[in-house]
Amino acid sequence: MRVRVVPFARIREIVGSPRLEREAPDGATAGDVWNGLALEFPALDELAASTRLVRNGAFVDSAAALGDGDELGLLPPYGGG
Amino acid sequence: MFCDIVDEPLELEPLIRAVRTGAMGGLVTFVGYVRDRSDDDRPVDGLSYEAHRELALEALRAVGAEAETRFGPARVAIVHRIGELGLGEAAVAIAVAAAHRAAAFDACEYAIDELKRRVPIWKKERYVDGESRWRENAG
Numbered sequence: 218m219r220v221r222v223v224p225f226a227r228i229r230e231i232v233g234s235p236r237l238e239r240e241a242p243d244g245a246t247a248g249d250v251w252n253g254l255a256l257e258f259p260a261l262d263e264l265a266a267s268t269r270l271v272r273n274g275a276f277v278d279s280a281a282a283l284g285d286g287d288e289l290g291l292l293p294p295y296g297g298g
Numbered sequence: 299m300f301c302d303i304v305d306e307p308l309e310l311e312p313l314i315r316a317v318r319t320g321a322m323g324g325l326v327t328f329v330g331y332v333r334d335r336s337d338d339d340r341p342v343d344g345l346s347y348e349a350h351r352e353l354a355l356e357a358l359r360a361v362g363a364e365a366e367t368r369f370g371p372a373r374v375a376i377v378h379r380i381g382e383l384g385l386g387e388a389a390v391a392i393a394v395a396a397a398h399r400a401a402a403f404d405a406c407e408y409a410i411d412e413l414k415r416r417v418p419i420w421k422k423e424r425y426v427d428g429e430s431r432w433r434e435n436a437g
Binding site: 269 | 378
């Protein structure tokens with residue numbers, strides 16, 4: 218299946234793009250996609266524990282299963298205000 | 299309640315108008331401005347803010363709704379600006395009206411504290427020397 222990854226802020230700069238398309242095996246979870254990206258971009262490692270995951274606009278945990286065409290948002294720690 | 303994420307300079311007056319009613323005897327405002335020094339004392343040139351707009355609005359509304367009931371009835375307006383901000387420009391403005399001042403002060407402090415913790419907005423400090431750095435809120 219294909220998943221669209223939408224990284225924000227620091228994560229977007231690390232991966233170098235506001236949108237990535239990634240192939241993932243059926244049954245892959247949000248955490249699996251994150252781990253794949255962290256292999257590609259080792260600088261993501263230090264953000265693993267603090268990044269929030271968003272599937273199709275709703276917060277999920279890393280065990281959440283993804284489906285073909287899902288969008289996975291990657292939100293690093295906030296800095297508003 | 300009035301919450302928004304905007305790309306233009308902030309004005310406090312519309313927020314005050316949005317929360318004032320005849321029943322509200324106290325009104326507290328908070329405005330967060332771009333400072334000319336970072337927390338570690340580097341000269342700052344400006345800030346860049348970005349948001350996950352949909353989730354940020356959702357979180358702002360949740361924070362606003364809590365602030366309106368938690369300390370007694372209050373009316374809350376919160377607007378955060380995103381994009382490129384220069385020194386001295388306002389990044390966030392909050393207005394809270396309540397029957398008496400204690401609830402208004404408490405609700406206003408709650409609103410800014412929870413905004414910093416829960417609303418998906420990001421800030422990059424741009425320094426006078428040309429470097430820049432993402433800054434995260436504590437907790």
